[in-house]
Amino acid sequence: MKKLSSLLILIALSVVFLALGCDVTVDEDTDAADYTIAYYRDADGDLYGDATSFVKALTQPDGYINNSLDCDDTDAAINPDATEIAGNAADEDCDGVVAP
Numbered sequence: 001m002k003k004l005s006s007l008l009i010l011i012a013l014s015v016v017f018l019a020l021g022c023d024v025t026v027d028e029d030t031d032a033a034d035y036t037i038a039y040y041r042d043a044d045g046d047l048y049g050d051a052t053s054f055v056k057a058l059t060q061p062d063g064y065i066n067n068s069l070d071c072d073d074t075d076a077a078i079n080p081d082a083t084e085i086a087g088n089a090a091d092e093d094c095d096g097v098v099a100p
Ligand SMILES: [Ca+2]
Pocket: 041, 042, 043, 044, 045, 046, 047, 048, 049, 050, 070, 072, 073
């Protein structure tokens, strides 16, 4: 009988811990802050965002992207994937260096 009581207490505690675990999971799911991501404006549509212009949202808004790597969001030919063109005073590949 004593053994059975101990077993019941153990089961009860397990249920409580499982319930607490479920509650934590639910809280995380409904806490918007945990899932709010910054999306950066991609005005030129080159899939690289403008670090100076962003919104925080649960899902990606149209015209926004989840990176801030575009150094010129007015020109789709300028982004980290672009090829640097020497001698035009523009930093096409966004590495901070203008090829002479
Ligand atoms: Ca862009």
